[in-house]
Amino acid sequence: MAAQSTNAPPSGTMVAYRLVPGKTEPQRTVVPIPTPAADEVLIKVLAAGVCHSDVHVLEASATQPIIPGSFILGHEGAGIVVSHGEGLNPAHARRLAVGMYVAICLTNACDRPECDACSRGLANVCFESLMIGLGMDGCWAEYVKARASTVVPVPGNNPQDPRLTPGIVAAATDAVMSPYHALKTAGEVKPGQTVVIIGCGGLGINAIQIAKNILRAGTVVAVDLRADNLAIAREVGADHAVTPDALLAMVTGRNLRVDVVLDLVGVQSTVDAATGIVRVGGIVVLLGLGAPTVAISPLPSTMKQLTIKASFGGNCKDLQECLDAIAQGKIRPQVEARPMDECSHVIHGLAEGKIRARVALIPQFPKQ
Ligand SMILES: [Zn+2]
Ligand SMILES: [Zn+2]
Known part of the structure; x- marks a missing residue:
């Protein structure tokens, strides 16, 4: 029997940028730190990517929302596991120990044997759940909870590694993984x-x-x-x-x-x-x-x-292979880090084609 996780989860509130129907700017809010469910882990966000998908969902929010409801944005996340859901599967608990540096696979696959997509190796197109940051609460926040089966350890477990900075790891979850899956599996x-x-x-x-x-x-x-x-x-x-x-x-x-x-x-x-x-x-x-x-x-x-x-996105194996390739220096993603409070500027810059590198938002907020 594996030991149960006894770590105390962080409690209190956190800053989070939400999509609010009718608003085309991300809205800064203060919300409770989420509590992970039995199949989830709580991750302290170190970096969260900004993507053209974010531009599209925000632009559409004013007229014809692509995704209904309000949710925390950010589908490209890197961070540190800080707690486990009560009763998390021991294999996941070992694989994603508290303190580990991890990436979140953006396709929030259900991983159930009865799922038509997941049961046939098509986890990248499982839409049994909404995606993190695109319907479910995402990574433009200090903490995010994610299904353990969609979380991947970063090789070397070192956020200070210049090849695998949190910004680069966040970019790997989409800007590297999606073309990797497209070229390898589809192409x-x-x-x-x-x-x-x-x-x-x-x-x-x-x-x-x-x-x-x-x-x-x-x-x-x-x-x-x-x-x-x-x-x-x-x-x-x-x-x-x-x-x-x-x-x-x-x-x-x-x-x-x-x-x-x-x-x-x-x-x-x-x-x-x-x-x-x-x-x-x-x-x-x-x-x-x-x-x-x-x-x-x-x-x-x-x-x-x-x-x-x-082709659409990729699966956890793709993400792991991308992270390994980045660790080996085979891919060097270009990423610019910006404070998370600048997310609106970044969204405008992307919409206007003024941003060439990928941008990763860093959730460090001045004390109020
Ligand atoms: Zn994206
Ligand atoms: Zn599924």
């Missing part, structure tokens, strides 16, 4: 293949490193409208970095056979480019959600016998 990228990454923002810059350094793609082509982003793409290992209008000529001029295209933008022009340049029998992976609908032309797609796949 089935194999060593030596040619991969094109369309969209070189936060996810794309990580996708280049994933394709090159983890999945061992032979040639990686980066595509973006912005010259600055193309320069970073080259720095992190893209063999070619081009604007969309130069893509087709480059691919044909160099006689590249494109095996896999990852579209991180998801608008008509990028989907057309992806299906246009991919080789016969190739794979196009859709991850970007830029347009509400896009059209696929059946004739050219069938004549190339294309596989068009969609």
Whole structure:
């Protein structure tokens, strides 16, 4: 029998930034520190990422909320386990001991054998529960409770490790894990293949490193409208970095056979480019959600016998593998840390395209 957790949970109140229906700014509130349920752990947040999804849910809040109700924002979290729910499964209690440095897998999978998604290895698309920070209370707070089965220990257990700072770990939960799952599981990228990454923002810059350094793609082509982003793409290992209008000529001029295209933008022009340049029998992976609908032309797609796949998030195994790869220096996510009280500024900056790196919010609040 494993010893029961006897640690006293922190009590009192905490600062938290909530989405409130009708408001397009995150609302600073003071709320009770949550109490973890039997299958949950309580985590002291060290860093929480800001994502374009946050921009979308806040913008929609004024008119047509994407997710009903009010909840604490933040679906990309890193922190320290501070207490266990009463009666937590002993295996989880051992794996996630109090004091451990952990990451929260953003897809809040139920992990039940009767779940159609979880029982078939599709935990990344289990929506039996709302996601943390996107319906359930999230990480833009001093503490967050999370289902133990969705919490992953950070290798080395050291928040001071410069390769695995809390900001980097928070970014790993989405900006690294989502392109990793898309390229590995949906794209089935194999060593030596040619991969094109369309969209070189936060996810794309990580996708280049994933394709090159983890999945061992032979040639990686980066595509973006912005010259600055193309320069970073080259720095992190893209063999070619081009604007969309130069893509087709480059691919044909160099006689590249494109095996896999990852579209991180998801608008008509990028989907057309992806299906246009991919080789016969190739794979196009859709991850970007830029347009509400896009059209696929059946004739050219069938004549190339294309596989068009969609990908969403990732699972705990993906997250663990991403953290291991970051620990080994195979991916170096770019993350800028900001005080959590600046979350509104960061949201505006992201909406206006002024933020190039991923931003992680640090929950340190001046004494009132
Ligand atoms: Zn996100
Ligand atoms: Zn499930």
